[in-house]
Amino acid sequence: MKVFQGKLMQYILKNAVRTVQYRSFTNVLSGPFNYVDGSKVTPVDFEDNIVVIQPSTGKRLCCVPASGSKDVNHAVLAAKLAFKEWSRQSNTQRGRLLLSAGKKIRDNLEYISQVEVNNNGKPIWEARVDIASCADAFEYFGGIIGSLTGQHVPFQGNSFAIVSREPLGVVGGIGAWNFPLQTCSWKVAPALACGNTMVFKPSPLTPLTAIILAELLEEVGFPKGAFNVIQGGAATGNALCSHPSVAKVSFTGSVDTGVKVMKAAADGIKKVTLELGGKSPIIIFDDADMENSVKATLMGNFLSQGAVCSNGTRVFVHEKIASSFLDCLIEATKKLKIGDPFKEDTTVGATISNDHARKVLRYIENAKKSGAVVAYGGEIVTLPPPLNEEEEVIERANNTKFGLAGAVFTRDIQRAMRVIRQLEAGTIWINNYNIYPPEVPFGGYKFSGLGRENGTAVLEHYTQQKTVYMEAGNVDCGPLYQK
Known part of the structure; x- marks a missing residue:
């Protein structure tokens, strides 16, 4: 989650009211809940219904039919057909539409945020930040995709090779309930930018905002079938991962499910990106800024009700400041307000x-x-037992099968750099926490996943290389050919 502060946060809240008035939450709840080939459709072979609740009240919001294999096949075939048109567009043309999608999300920020709160339960201010980060993703990839170029490699004489990047085809995406639209946007924005099409399955707990995104993308000009949404649980996800026309699967969720995704994709030798769980350390040395350390610990444990994959759930504090830090943390925690997520002060x-x-x-x-x-x-x-020796805390921090994130708080930049080089994690902050700008890659080590999301690195995960060798002279095959 990208956390905005100061003037930028004020700007977001000021402009969040630019809602398109004709949209309503009732329309979202009325179904159908699959979005395939440019239309809302009802599953044809569903076996059960998913009851979706409003977390803040426990009340039933809607009942969503789970899609079967026929529905998955329908969505994949629609994406496969759209790929023919979408992949032929230039990077600049695709980028222009992604930029339009980012603006469309911002124009509807308040509306989408309201739906997210109804379906997820996080506070409204936090939902606004999440949805703004979705717009960031579309704008970032829309801005950089025009610079995705190939490579020219000269050889002896006039021969040369051209190395280009081409889209994969149909990508399967599976999202998480803690950041419903963000985990969707982090997948669909780079996938579409690179010329792929996508079939996306939201978490069965939070199925709603992905449908809104599908409608918005078509409104700004994306071809029908470029982005499709199917609803369901494990069986639906398995059908998507194992479909022979799906070239890649990008999944966000638990380690156990991530293993199942890999197994389902393995028979088809599909590319896989996995953003899985974490048990991340926050290391606070005795020279750290106390207030910033407390703020970061709150951000690393209370955002989204504590349900963030990168949360710093293991906080190591130097023994010299452990007692005072805990006192400050308790006082800050007392000021947190648990309540109605639609109230601005919650x-x-x-x-x-x-x-x-x-x-x-x-x-x-x-x-x-x-x-x-x-x-x-x-x-x-x-907190865990206070830290004393630097080597000891590094060993304790790395003593986990996960490696998603971590943080170091200190005024000593040499110590900070020394420690972060030894931490086994894909994302590490120095004197901050849980900041995710789209310009840099995010992903984990060890059991925390494979591949990356965001940054230019993600373009490699949604493209494949093609090498074309051009011989400008005669073929030299040695003694194989005799005149």
């Missing part, structure tokens, strides 16, 4: 579901049984 919203809430409570009980002590309220646990 800082912590609703957990996505009752099942997830019970899971969180089990984690807390397990931590207490392992020796953790509740520091404040019933849902905050004290």
Whole structure:
């Protein structure tokens, strides 16, 4: 999640009211909930219905039919047909449409944010930031795709080779419930920019905003079938991952499901990008700025009700400041307001579901049984044993199968650089946390995933190289050919 501060945040909130008035939440809930080949469609072979709730009240929002293999096939074939037209457009033409999509998202920011809050439960201010980051993704990739060029390699004489990048074809995307539209946008924006088409399956818990995005993309001129949305659970996702016409799968979610995605894609030798879980460390040395360290710890644990893959759930604080840091953190936590996510002063919203809430409570009980002590309220646990030696904290920070993110807080830049070089994580902050500008890649080490999202690096994951060798002279085959 890209966190905006100061004047930039004020600008977003000021301009968020530019909502297109004809859109309504009722229209989103009325269905159908699949969006294929430019139209909302009802599944033809669904086996069950998914009840979607409003997390803040527990009330039922809608009932979404889960798509079967025939529906997946319909969506993939629509994307495959659209690929013929879409891939032939120039990078500049595609970039122009992506820029228009970014503006369209900003024009509808308040409306989309309201839907996201209804479906996800996070506070409205946080949803606005999320949706603005979706516009960022489309604008960033729309701006850079025109510079995606090939390579000319000269050889002896007049011979040469041309190395170009071409789109893969149909991409399957599977999103997560903690950032419903953001995990979608981080996949569809670069995929479309590179000339691919996409079939996207949202989390069954948060199916709504992806449908809105599909409508917006068609409104700005994307061809029908370029972006398709299918709803469903594990069976639907498996059908998408294993479909023979899907060239790549990009997944955000748990490690267990990520393994299943890899297995489903393996038979077809498909490219896979996985953005999975984390257990990230925040390391706070004794010379760190106390206020900034507390702010970052809050950002690393309370955004989206704590449901962020990169959250800094292991906070290591130097023993010299551990007590004072904990006091400051408790005081800051007391000022957080849990409540109605639509109220502007709410800082912590609703957990996505009752099942997830019970899971969180089990984690807390397990931590207490392992020796953790509740520091404040019933849902905050004290920090790990304070750190002393630099080598020790690095070893403890790396003592996990995950490697998604981490942070170091210190005024000593030499120490910061020394520590970050030894941390086994794909994204590391120095004196900040949970900032994700689209200009830089995001992804993990170890069990936290494969590949990257955002930045120019992601273009490699949505294209394939073609080498063309041009011989300007005669073929030299040695003694194989005799006149």
